[in-house]
Amino acid sequence: xxxxxxxxxxxxxxxxxxxxxxxxxxxxxxxxxxxxxxxxxxxxxxxxxxxxxxxxxxxxxxxxxxxxxxxxxxxxxxxxxxxxxxxxxxxxxxxxxxxxxxxxxxxxxxxxxxxxxxxxxxxxxxxxxxxxxxxxxxxxxxxxxxxxxxxxxxxxxxxxxxxxxxxxxxxxxxxxxxxxxxxxxxx
Numbered sequence: 001x002x003x004x005x006x007x008x009x010x011x012x013x014x015x016x017x018x019x020x021x022x023x024x025x026x027x028x029x030x031x032x033x034x035x036x037x038x039x040x041x042x043x044x045x046x047x048x049x050x051x052x053x054x055x056x057x058x059x060x061x062x063x064x065x066x067x068x069x070x071x072x073x074x075x076x077x078x079x080x081x082x083x084x085x086x087x088x089x090x091x092x093x094x095x096x097x098x099x100x101x102x103x104x105x106x107x108x109x110x111x112x113x114x115x116x117x118x119x120x121x122x123x124x125x126x127x128x129x130x131x132x133x134x135x136x137x138x139x140x141x142x143x144x145x146x147x148x149x150x151x152x153x154x155x156x157x158x159x160x161x162x163x164x165x166x167x168x169x170x171x172x173x174x175x176x177x178x179x180x181x182x183x184x185x186x187x
Contacts, residue, residue, distance in 0.1 A: 024051065024086045030069060030095075032078035040069040040082050044093065051086050052148030060124055061091050061143050067117040068095035068139045071103055077136070089147050094140035102130055102137060 028043045030036035041062045048058045065082065072080045076097030085092040105118045121128040125141035 057145040072097040096138035098136035
């Protein structure tokens, strides 16, 4: 994983601060079907467009989200959730499913159609990882992006001071619960 010196070691935060820049969260439940991939790209593109991010950053983030969702649909179990967190200069995305089987890197030859998702994450994301939790697992990535020249108008904050939007498979959207509370089992 990028940022790790050796497997099994822990990265150390060199400077900590109590300041946390404002964030916008987008949470979408995705169908457990191949159509989840373009739906996830649409949700992400919409969020990044509203944030005013450039086309190159958006295209890279879309590719990375496509890899995460493909992994969840191909090897995971429903339900599948996409969480996008936007902070100044950073796109964080995670995809969760209820399978506890963690992905592993496979050897692929030039003729293989698949098997390169983790390599794509490693090549393009600033950092990425996978976490096993009681309710399944989630894969995530962080992508550093240039801040737009003119910030978008502020979103209405939720009770905890963060902006939250939810997207549902039926196309409805609107304010909703905090992302951790929205998934089955609260996490």
